[in-house]
Amino acid sequence: MLEGINHWDSFFTKEEYDKVDKELLNYEWVFGGSSNTNALTDNVRQFWYKDLIDSEYIKKLFKDRAEDFLNAKVETLRLYANGQSHGMTGNIHKDVPADEIGIFGTIVYFFQGNWKPEYGGHLIFLSPEDSNRVMLSVFPRTNSAVMFNSNLSHMAFDPSVYCTNQRL
Numbered sequence: 206m207l208e209g210i211n212h213w214d215s216f217f218t219k220e221e222y223d224k225v226d227k228e229l230l231n232y233e234w235v236f237g238g239s240s241n242t243n244a245l246t247d248n249v250r251q252f253w254y255k256d257l258i259d260s261e262y263i264k265k266l267f268k269d270r271a272e273d274f275l276n277a278k279v280e281t282l283r284l285y286a287n288g289q290s291h292g293m294t295g296n297i298h299k300d301v302p303a304d305e306i307g308i309f310g311t312i313v314y315f316f317q318g319n320w321k322p323e324y325g326g327h328l329i330f331l332s333p334e335d336s337n338r339v340m341l342s343v344f345p346r347t348n349s350a351v352m353f354n355s356n357l358s359h360m361a362f363d364p365s366v367y368c369t370n371q372r373l
Contacts, residue, residue, distance in 0.1 A: 209354040210330060210341060211274065216314055216350035221266060225316070228262050229255065229286065238287055252295070253288035253371065260284070267312060271352065279310070286316070287361075288371035289326070294363040297331060300355035309355035315345040316373040325365040326372035331358040345372055 217225065238254035257263050264281050271279045289295070301309045313328055320326070326345045332338040336358060343351050353359070364372045 211352045213350045215348055217348060222348055228260055232257055252293045255286040257284045286373055288373050289363050290371050291364050291366055295361045297358055297360045299358055310352055311355045312350055312352045314350040318347050320345055320347050324368035325362055327362050329360055
């Protein structure tokens with residue numbers, strides 16, 4: 206994996222995955238999430254999301270994984286699920302403003318079950334030196350995760366026409 210980007214093929218145990226699945230039912234989908242990077246396109250490039258910051262179980266699960274890997278304490282600032290169906294491609298963005306002071310990391314967890322290659326939905330990272338160069342494309346394999354520096358430019362592609370459900 207590239208510097209500043211870490212990847213896990215199996216992020217949670219089967220028991221944890223099943224409990225997250227049940228916990229997600231406690232939160233409602235809301236339409237209108239966006240990358241908040243471009244005033245001209247944010248109202249067009251929207252997706253479904255569930256705010257999960259109040260889920261103590263999910264918050265602790267992600268926090269524990271991050272702290273174990275980093276061997277450091279972390280604070281959770283945002284925690285949400287987003288759902289994209291075909292046509293809901295995100296914007297290229299960074300997860301923190303350039304002038305924000307501190308060290309920030311992002312974990313993207315791919316939850317949806319039985320994700321197939323023909324469904325697409327890749328997460329891409331752009332080169333810091335050349336914004337027209339994709340330095341990594343990550344397939345959204347079920348129960349995999351990517352942790353990265355929040356200052357890296359990235360974008361989540363929408364699922365292809367062959368997918369009949371959301372990319373979570």
